[in-house]
Amino acid sequence: MSTAHGRSYAMNIDPDQIRAEIDALLAQLPDPGDKLNLENGPRELKLAELEEIARRLSEAHDVLLQALESAERG
Numbered sequence: 001m002s003t004a005h006g007r008s009y010a011m012n013i014d015p016d017q018i019r020a021e022i023d024a025l026l027a028q029l030p031d032p033g034d035k036l037n038l039e040n041g042p043r044e045l046k047l048a049e050l051e052e053i054a055r056r057l058s059e060a061h062d063v064l065l066q067a068l069e070s071a072e073r074g
Contacts, residue, residue, distance in 0.1 A: 012066075012067065012070060013067050013070045013071045013074065018063060018064070018067050021063050022060050022063055025056050025059050025060045025063070026056070028056055029053055029056055029057075030045070030049070030053070
């Protein structure tokens with residue numbers, strides 16, 4: 001088992017489970033297509049929001065990297 005950002009990842013290459021995990025991480029990001037953004041233009045994000053976005057994207061990257069590594073070992 002590998003860890004990244006304090007999370008444990010079991011070796012898993014099931015595409016549906018990987019998609020679900022990525023979808024769950026990305027669903028927590030601000031939606032650039034949000035009606036508020038479209039009507040008022042993009043708002044400036046605070047540093048804490050940018051750091052959270054970066055953390056979520058990094059987690060999604062880690063999930064994909066772990067899946068790739070598992071598939072290569074597979």
